Amino acid sequence: MRMKSALAAAAIVALAAGCGSGGGGDKGGSKAEPGEPVKLNFLSLAWQKESVAANKQIVDEWNKANPTIQVTYVQGSWDNVNDQLVTQFAGGTAPDVIHNDSPALSGFASDGYLLDLSDKLPAELKSDIPQKSWDTVTFDDGKGKQGVYGVPFLQESQVIIANKKLLDGAGVRIPTPDNPWTWDEFSAAAKKMTKGGTFGVAWPMKSPVNKTLNLALNFGGTFFQTTDGKTTVKVGPEEKQVLQRIHDQLYKDKSADPAALGQGTADPLPAFYSGKFALLPAGVYLRQQVAEQAPKGFEWVTLPPLKGTTADQGAVSQTLSVAQDSKHPDEALKFISYFLNPTNQAKLAKGDWLLPTSVKAASDPSMTTKENGWDVATASAKNLVVAPFLKVNGFDEWKSKVATPALQEYFANKISIDDVAKKLVDDGNKVLERYQR
Amino acid sequence: MTATATRPAPPTPPARHARRRRFSRQTREMWVLMLPALVPVLLFSVGPLLYGIALAFTDARNTRNHETSFVGLENLGDLLTAEDFWSSFRIGMIWAVSVTGLQFLAALGLALLLNQDLRFRGVARVLAVVPWAMPPVVIGLMWKLVYHPDAGILNSVLGTHVNWLADFSLALPAIIVVGVWTGMPQTTVVLLAGLQNVPRELYEAVEVDGAGRWRKFWNITLPQLKPVIVAITSLDFVWNINQFGLVYVLTQGGPGGQTRLPMLFAYEEAFRYRFAGYASMLGLAMAVVVLAVLGLYLWRQMREAK
Numbered sequence: 001m002r003m004k005s006a007l008a009a010a011a012i013v014a015l016a017a018g019c020g021s022g023g024g025g026d027k028g029g030s031k032a033e034p035g036e037p038v039k040l041n042f043l044s045l046a047w048q049k050e051s052v053a054a055n056k057q058i059v060d061e062w063n064k065a066n067p068t069i070q071v072t073y074v075q076g077s078w079d080n081v082n083d084q085l086v087t088q089f090a091g092g093t094a095p096d097v098i099h100n101d102s103p104a105l106s107g108f109a110s111d112g113y114l115l116d117l118s119d120k121l122p123a124e125l126k127s128d129i130p131q132k133s134w135d136t137v138t139f140d141d142g143k144g145k146q147g148v149y150g151v152p153f154l155q156e157s158q159v160i161i162a163n164k165k166l167l168d169g170a171g172v173r174i175p176t177p178d179n180p181w182t183w184d185e186f187s188a189a190a191k192k193m194t195k196g197g198t199f200g201v202a203w204p205m206k207s208p209v210n211k212t213l214n215l216a217l218n219f220g221g222t223f224f225q226t227t228d229g230k231t232t233v234k235v236g237p238e239e240k241q242v243l244q245r246i247h248d249q250l251y252k253d254k255s256a257d258p259a260a261l262g263q264g265t266a267d268p269l270p271a272f273y274s275g276k277f278a279l280l281p282a283g284v285y286l287r288q289q290v291a292e293q294a295p296k297g298f299e300w301v302t303l304p305p306l307k308g309t310t311a312d313q314g315a316v317s318q319t320l321s322v323a324q325d326s327k328h329p330d331e332a333l334k335f336i337s338y339f340l341n342p343t344n345q346a347k348l349a350k351g352d353w354l355l356p357t358s359v360k361a362a363s364d365p366s367m368t369t370k371e372n373g374w375d376v377a378t379a380s381a382k383n384l385v386v387a388p389f390l391k392v393n394g395f396d397e398w399k400s401k402v403a404t405p406a407l408q409e410y411f412a413n414k415i416s417i418d419d420v421a422k423k424l425v426d427d428g429n430k431v432l433e434r435y436q437r
Numbered sequence: 438m439t440a441t442a443t444r445p446a447p448p449t450p451p452a453r454h455a456r457r458r459r460f461s462r463q464t465r466e467m468w469v470l471m472l473p474a475l476v477p478v479l480l481f482s483v484g485p486l487l488y489g490i491a492l493a494f495t496d497a498r499n500t501r502n503h504e505t506s507f508v509g510l511e512n513l514g515d516l517l518t519a520e521d522f523w524s525s526f527r528i529g530m531i532w533a534v535s536v537t538g539l540q541f542l543a544a545l546g547l548a549l550l551l552n553q554d555l556r557f558r559g560v561a562r563v564l565a566v567v568p569w570a571m572p573p574v575v576i577g578l579m580w581k582l583v584y585h586p587d588a589g590i591l592n593s594v595l596g597t598h599v600n601w602l603a604d605f606s607l608a609l610p611a612i613i614v615v616g617v618w619t620g621m622p623q624t625t626v627v628l629l630a631g632l633q634n635v636p637r638e639l640y641e642a643v644e645v646d647g648a649g650r651w652r653k654f655w656n657i658t659l660p661q662l663k664p665v666i667v668a669i670t671s672l673d674f675v676w677n678i679n680q681f682g683l684v685y686v687l688t689q690g691g692p693g694g695q696t697r698l699p700m701l702f703a704y705e706e707a708f709r710y711r712f713a714g715y716a717s718m719l720g721l722a723m724a725v726v727v728l729a730v731l732g733l734y735l736w737r738q739m740r741e742a743k
Binding site for chain 2: 082087107394401404405434
């Protein structure tokens with residue numbers, strides 16, 4: 001009896017130990033045997049129907065042309081990609097090729113999860129994308145060394161989508177990419193179009209941070225400054241310009257539709273179609289929904305970005321990166337180079353209604369046609385400069401904990417411009433401090 | 438028959454020794470038999486728990502190139518001085534107390550109703566349990582549609598145009614309603630079971646005394662249900678304060694952190710901002726708070742019961 005129970009106990013312990021060690025064996029992508037194709041996982045965040053189709057098509061073409069490097073398309077979502085990646089990186093199961101955007105790369109780069117591509121980029125790819133786009137993916141590796149942590153491929157600029165009938169009816173000067181509206185002209189035009197229940201403009205400010213920070217560069221507002229390696233928040237006269245001007249439109253000129261204030265970017269579209277307001281400042285991608293959903297006979301135009309002291313706008317880009325722990329980084333980079341060649345970039349840009357970083361793709365006839373405002377949109381790429389907040393460690397936390405609520409309250413006219421400045425700086429510096437210990 | 442006559446003679450020392458040996462052998466067999474059940478508990482429950490507690494005293498970050506070091510109570514110090522934490526804690530308490538309380542009242546009403554001799558009682562009882570069959574994520578998605586500012590059924594019934602889940606002052610009440618709805622079935626079922634265990638004779642006895650419905654409820658039903666009520670409200674409280682999935686789907690803690698329950702806060706710290714050590718301390722602190730609140734509550738109830 002005693003003997004038996006001891007044996008049983010030993011058997012169970014052995015079994016449990018076996019189970020325990022079995023779990024942690026396979027770490028991200030199996031090592032390929034010679035003669036077997038290399039397998040890569042590609043996490044894509046494409047979500048618009050045309051864009052998903054374009055992505056899958058390019059992957060299929062690659063798989064057909066490269067039997068030795070087989071890519072599996074994995075669908076992800078912008079909503080939770082960073083949470084997903086944090087767990088996957090920590091667990092060693094991250095995909096080899098990762099689609100993301102440059103603000104997220106900063107954190108992953110300094111955490112050491114992404115591969116530095118600076119020495120590995122093929123010359124052709126490198127020269128096709130301008131340096132200022134590469135700047136949006138160049139980050140500190142957490143140990144003081146700068147590296148390139150992704151290939152930027154799609155960019156977004158802020159334009160104004162306008163109701164053509166209301167615009168023509170107001171008799172204002174129509175801006176062109178060479179001679180855009182200044183903020184003063186914009187405010188005056190919005191005021192002129194506000195009459196009889198129609199508003200000049202609508203500012204959907206549910207997620208106000210990136211929008212205002214990118215536009216703030218019009219007046220040189222950077223919101224962050226770095227002295228002696230320590231980054232702090234700064235809200236001075238330059239930063240206040242755009243905040244104040246939008247606020248004025250809402251509460252002083254009353255030329256902005258208050259109903260749109262709490263809405264997400266695409267939410268005011270039904271009101272836009274019905275002519276409740278004339279101008280909708282938005283990212284270039286929003287043209288897709290207008291083009292597809294607007295009722296028949298609704299005429300709209302794309303107006304170029306506004307100009308303050310400059311027409312500069314902060315830019316972030318969508319990116320493809322390679323995981324540091326990927327077993328096949330060279331194959332992954334080969335795939336990226338193919339995926340982002342000028343032909344494919346034009347395809348992807350068209351699918352997402354965004355701007356390609358590739359110079360050759362931008363000169364593609366489909367990118368410069370007058371139809372659906374592509375000419376204005378593509379021209380606006382020249383105003384894009386790297387957004388200053390990109391390099392700030394802890395920006396994400398500052399954004400969600402401090403800036404979003406503070407700006408929402410400010411635009412809801414619950415606090416003054418000085419209050420919002422104080423919040424952004426005082427509470428913001430507390431947040432940033434955690435990341436600089 | 439007297440007690441002294443039936444009392445057995447004291448066992449002789451060798452016999453006692455033998456019995457103890459048999460007893461210890463029994464214990465050993467018991468352990469062997471329990472081992473298959475214990476191993477998974479130790480591996481997958483106690484292990485991670487201890488690991489989490491250990492993490493709470495380090496500056497661990499979810500990064501690849503960070504040397505984790507022991508920092509003692511620094512995380513706790515940071516936690517106690519962080520305004521974010523206290524506002525999240527306050528929201529968590531409002532949420533847990535009001536959801537548990539409302540849930541209990543609504544479920545008690547429903548249980549009393551279902552305990553009556555109604556027509557279609559069987560059908561009604563089944564319907565009352567339906568929300569239980571839904572996973573929290575599905576419930577969240579469903580209610581998100583109910584609250585949708587443009588296409589939502591709530592706005593179209595009320596004829597309003599309110600963005601319930603994005604409004605600073607309405608978001609928390611809105612999710613509390615969902616929380617109450619979600620937790621009602623199990624509370625109802627448990628209370629209903631309790632109600633059916635109340636002996637009928639007690640009611641008959643007070644009916645003879647001429648007691649009305651209210652007296653019957655107050656003097657018979659409630660005291661008889663008390664142990665069940667204590668058990669289910671404490672379980673509900675623990676369940677509610679640790680709620681995550683439902684609120685994550687509905688609001689993700691927004692707008693502006695107005696619905697950021699402690700567990701959402703911990704999730705954000707760990708997986709968004711990657712402060713694993715800090716998040717572990719947060720989880721630990723919440724566990725201590727829950728244990729303390731429950732301990733106090735149960736202790737009071739037990740003392741009253743005595």
